[in-house]
């Protein structure tokens with residue numbers, strides 16, 4: 001049985017919905033156990049125990065969020081050189097951009113020698129005013145379907161031993 005680890009953080013719910021959609025997609029694959037873990041509680045041991053990863057974060061101030069960075073800070077050296085070649089993908093929830101958070105995670109994943117199996121999946125919620133920034137987010141069905149497809153594709157690849 002392979003394990004897929006989804007690590008996520010969300011302030012206003014958008015990333016959470018994306019990560020939960022990826023979990024639903026992955027759950028269709030019986031040969032894979034999928035764990036959805038908040039970044040604040042995820043550890044290096046969780047990383048080591050998994051066979052593949054989805055990292056899900058909002059973009060805040062042109063960066064991954066603090067709890068997401070803290071997760072990488074705490075787990076990076078525990079996992080270094082012990083997870084080489086494992087597959088990963090990422091989900092980014094942004095107001096209007098998201099590319100810099102994706103770039104930051106790509107650099108960390110490169111250090112870990114992970115293998116990207118999909119382009120970063122970025123969903124923009126168009127939140128750019130204080131009111132819209134702090135409003136609870138509702139991710140469109142079509143975007144959730146893309147997250148679900150990503151989860152099922154990663155899980156299927158893991159189960160089949162393709163990755």
Ligand SMILES: Cc1cc2nc3c(=O)[nH]c(=O)nc-3n(C[C@H](O)[C@H](O)[C@H](O)COP(=O)(O)O)c2cc1C
Pocket residue numbers: 009010011012013014015016057058059060061062063093094095096097098125127132133137
């Ligand atoms: C402090 C703060 C900074 C933000 N900075 C950015 C940014 O640099 N680029 C961007 O595209 N969106 C930015 N946003 C918008 C969020 O990415 C957007 O609201 C997204 O839906 C948050 O995801 P969440 O609902 O999972 O928390 C920012 C939001 C906050 C609260």
